[in-house]
Amino acid sequence: MTEQEAEALLNRIPRIWVPDASLLIERSGGRLPFRFIYTLYDNWELTYICYSDEPFPLVMVTKESFGLLYLPYEGIECDLDRFHGEKKILMESSLNLWLPLFRRNCWLSGCPIEATAHEKAEWMQGFSREELEAWNLKF
Secondary structure (H helix, E strand, O other), rough: EEEEHHHHHHHHHHHHHHOOEEHHHHOOOOOOEEEEEEOOOOEEEEEEEEOOOOOOEEEEEOOOOEEEEEEEEEEEEOOOOOOOHHHHHHHHHHHHHHHHOOOOOOOHHHHHHHHHHHHHHHHHOOHHHHHHHHHOOOO
């Protein structure tokens, strides 16, 4: 991902995720990798890491050492094996809540998420044709 592509992603992240709080941008010497960190509602944290040798960002949504992770070329991962009992039930509930939104927002961010045409049509609702064309999404 080029520096220009990372800047364009930075500009569209708020439009996709609608964060209600802060944004922290970490750069090493003004060069890639960029690390964008947003605080979302209910203390969930969104992190994008963009590397110069990868066309897609690494995306994480985390809370209390639990979260969803999008890895370029590997897809979405979530590790529930370390939780047990009520904590595991709570985390599974969080996963069920976050997974659809996470898939949608990763795809809108340009990640190659596998989805049906119907899902993509739903995900595009609320965005202008110009925005979607500028984002170069694969339909």
